[in-house]
Amino acid sequence: MTARGRATRTGWLAYAAALLAVAAAGLLAWWWLRTPAFAVAVRADRNVLVITIDTLRGDALGSYGGRAATPHLDGLAAHGARFGFAHAHAVLTLPSHASILTGRYPYEHGIRDNSGFRVRSGETTLASRLKALDFATGAFVSAYPLDQRYGLNAGFGTYDDRVSEVGKTTELVVPERRADETVTSALDWIGRQNGKWFAWVHVFDPHAPYKAPPDWQAKYPSDAYAAEVAWTDFALGPLLDRLPQLSRPTLVVVTADHGEGLGEHGEMTHGIFAYESTLHVPLVLAEIGPGLPERRGVTITSPARHVDIVPTVLDAVGAPAAGDLPGASLVDVIARGDGNDRPSYFESMMPMLARGWAPLRGVLVAREKYIDLPIPELYDLAADKGELQNVAAVRADRSPVLQRVLQGFNVAPPNRPAEETAGTRERLRALGYTGGSPAPARDKYTEQDDPKRLIDLDQMLHRARERFQAGHAADAVTLYQQVIARRPDTADAYRNMAFVLWQAGRPGQAIATLEAALKNGVTQRDIQVKLGTYLAEVGAAAKAVPLLETLPQDDTEVLNALGIAYAHSGRPAEAMRLFRRALEFDATSGLAHQNIGTLHLRAGDVKAAETSLREALRIDPTLSGALTTLGVVLVKTGRGPEAVEAWTRAVELEPTEFDALYNLTIELLAEGRIDEARKFGDRYLTSAPPALYASDLAHVRKLLGR
Ligand SMILES: [Zn+2]
Numbered sequence: 001m002t003a004r005g006r007a008t009r010t011g012w013l014a015y016a017a018a019l020l021a022v023a024a025a026g027l028l029a030w031w032w033l034r035t036p037a038f039a040v041a042v043r044a045d046r047n048v049l050v051i052t053i054d055t056l057r058g059d060a061l062g063s064y065g066g067r068a069a070t071p072h073l074d075g076l077a078a079h080g081a082r083f084g085f086a087h088a089h090a091v092l093t094l095p096s097h098a099s100i101l102t103g104r105y106p107y108e109h110g111i112r113d114n115s116g117f118r119v120r121s122g123e124t125t126l127a128s129r130l131k132a133l134d135f136a137t138g139a140f141v142s143a144y145p146l147d148q149r150y151g152l153n154a155g156f157g158t159y160d161d162r163v164s165e166v167g168k169t170t171e172l173v174v175p176e177r178r179a180d181e182t183v184t185s186a187l188d189w190i191g192r193q194n195g196k197w198f199a200w201v202h203v204f205d206p207h208a209p210y211k212a213p214p215d216w217q218a219k220y221p222s223d224a225y226a227a228e229v230a231w232t233d234f235a236l237g238p239l240l241d242r243l244p245q246l247s248r249p250t251l252v253v254v255t256a257d258h259g260e261g262l263g264e265h266g267e268m269t270h271g272i273f274a275y276e277s278t279l280h281v282p283l284v285l286a287e288i289g290p291g292l293p294e295r296r297g298v299t300i301t302s303p304a305r306h307v308d309i310v311p312t313v314l315d316a317v318g319a320p321a322a323g324d325l326p327g328a329s330l331v332d333v334i335a336r337g338d339g340n341d342r343p344s345y346f347e348s349m350m351p352m353l354a355r356g357w358a359p360l361r362g363v364l365v366a367r368e369k370y371i372d373l374p375i376p377e378l379y380d381l382a383a384d385k386g387e388l389q390n391v392a393a394v395r396a397d398r399s400p401v402l403q404r405v406l407q408g409f410n411v412a413p414p415n416r417p418a419e420e421t422a423g424t425r426e427r428l429r430a431l432g433y434t435g436g437s438p439a440p441a442r443d444k445y446t447e448q449d450d451p452k453r454l455i456d457l458d459q460m461l462h463r464a465r466e467r468f469q470a471g472h473a474a475d476a477v478t479l480y481q482q483v484i485a486r487r488p489d490t491a492d493a494y495r496n497m498a499f500v501l502w503q504a505g506r507p508g509q510a511i512a513t514l515e516a517a518l519k520n521g522v523t524q525r526d527i528q529v530k531l532g533t534y535l536a537e538v539g540a541a542a543k544a545v546p547l548l549e550t551l552p553q554d555d556t557e558v559l560n561a562l563g564i565a566y567a568h569s570g571r572p573a574e575a576m577r578l579f580r581r582a583l584e585f586d587a588t589s590g591l592a593h594q595n596i597g598t599l600h601l602r603a604g605d606v607k608a609a610e611t612s613l614r615e616a617l618r619i620d621p622t623l624s625g626a627l628t629t630l631g632v633v634l635v636k637t638g639r640g641p642e643a644v645e646a647w648t649r650a651v652e653l654e655p656t657e658f659d660a661l662y663n664l665t666i667e668l669l670a671e672g673r674i675d676e677a678r679k680f681g682d683r684y685l686t687s688a689p690p691a692l693y694a695s696d697l698a699h700v701r702k703l704l705g706r
Helices: 002-034 071-079 093-102 126-131 179-191 214-219 224-245 306-316 331-336 350-355 398-407 422-430 451-469 473-486 491-503 507-519 525-537 541-549 556-568 572-585 590-602 606-619 624-636 640-653 658-670 674-687 690-704
Strands: 047-053 081-087 136-140 158-160 197-203 250-256 280-288 298-300 344-348 360-365 368-372 377-380
Touching (some): 158 179, 197 224, 214 224, 224 280, 280 306, 350 451, 360 398, 473 491, 525 556, 541 556, 556 572, 556 590, 572 590, 606 624, 640 658, 658 674
Parallel strands (some): 081 298
Antiparallel strands (some): 081 280, 344 360, 368 377
16 A cells, blocks of 8 residues: 555656656747747848957857856857857867957968967958948957057957057967956947947957866865856856847957867867867857847757858948958858858967977868878767877778869968068077077978877976976976977977076076077077077167067067167167058057156156056056156155055056166165165075176165165
8 A cells, every 4th residue: 555655656756757748848948939040131230249258168158068057158159150160260269269350261361370470451250341331340359469560450340359468479478458447348338339339359368377266266275277167157158148228239249269189189178289189169149139020049950160250240231242352251151040061171280380280280171070180180079089099091992082182272381470481590590699500400201290199298398487486496497498409499398498597687698598599500580580689688678689680570569679779779769650551560569668668767757658658558458667767757756655555556456577676675765664664675685696786786785685
């Protein structure tokens, strides 16, 4: 009886559950039948919002099966189109964004790395195309690689790239702005628009280092990357929530520039390989606005590519197709729920450009992926998502077929921009920098140059960065030396090692490191810029000027560095000309304004100096050098207490702002604030490198009786 009773009860419960399930299925079916599938309506009078989330893996969002809770972006996918097989063409921020915004492959737009390349002037971007159709255009970016100096601002009426410039010339730190700040700036701009607009919002938070705000870290204690992804979704919420309140509908496109290795295939971050961990990206299109019917989301498994985004947006706003672009609109694909195969070209050139490794190029055709390297790779992604079985050898029938498809794209390796020419080498040799014979330009790469054989060097470079950031500069230097011993053309090892040595107060060794790079045949522009800057700072401006003069003056970093070298050589008029030219390339270069302010101060024009320095700080409030120089202006104009504030802020922002520490000591002593003076003076004595500050150190020691 008891047993039966229990059985009955169980049976009833099971029946009830089944009944509920049937009811739910019925509701779902009703909703499914009644709700039309999402399709992009062609409409000229609409807004367009492109959101690019840096370093967001193709599998990171909740709707793609990721761990992080991403309700805002999943909500878009639930009522829009979600592409499950979308790919980037490059695995670095600037080259990939150039493809998203121009609709061209890297070999067409010419941007192959984050540094050393600039978008051609006159290049047509999505912004310039939409501007011609009367859209207001605004960009809101969050990281230095997208600074307007690289030229992606073409066609944008507003280009907000207010990201700190501090530390910009090293890969040890990528200056960034938090997603919520960028979203606030974009919302301000959107709020000021009356007509239709196109906005590009770029957020950077999922990029390493993974440091989400503490609340978000706490939600994902063992997965710092997922915490960043969840935080980013949250930070984008206010932007997406605003769209239903606008007077016209907004087409929203969300994608990533590339993914993140997270240790897969030995790759910690991105920029080396082109496995799915970094090449596969999310792609979601949706439409938000007043009076739109409810639509159910569609998931599309046929391939989509970054080069398809510009044609898709043009199609959606009723503009004629741009015949010169390699991509094709996805509007029909979304309407049909399926599309044809679209072979996709991809590449990774940074390892070649910065390290002399073999260039990586490849092609995706349906679910086959071919990677052309000295050790070729072929994967069947349908059966092997993780790319664990390289079938290039066993499918000898397929490799040549895919190789031929790849040949259909332009696979000539890129020239190093303006730095590899015979003329540059000749000029460097005349200055005594290069050795007897230039490093042979590699026209053949062997298995020894294959990034698969060299990935441990990449791990050593990552470890060096971590050791330096943890305060162990000597360990970092040892690691860099080990990398250089194995591959003497690893430009970024020299550059980062020189930076670490400079920060550690060993300017002579920093300079020697960069000179060794040039002697070993590394002629990258940023090596020369850094060497010229260091030489100027240690008082060897006479050596810096001819070195920097060998570089083309079309880049704000070159112009600022050469300007400083001229200023130190007693050539202020030429320095001023270069700083002003830097502002032509990048109107929001805080450093250029800072340098102009310093020149005015040296010329005794404190008023003009203050104007320029305040402009520098308006653009970038974290510019510690501008604060240091502003403090001098303030003291000279009788505003001692304000000067102390400026210098205190400068050394808070940048502990190596030694001139500010020195000034604080002197000024506080003069004001009779002895204890405070001692505090800063002692910091100066223990941290300022004697190689650069010998006489000032002696002076402070004497004043403090140390
Ligand atoms: Zn990126």
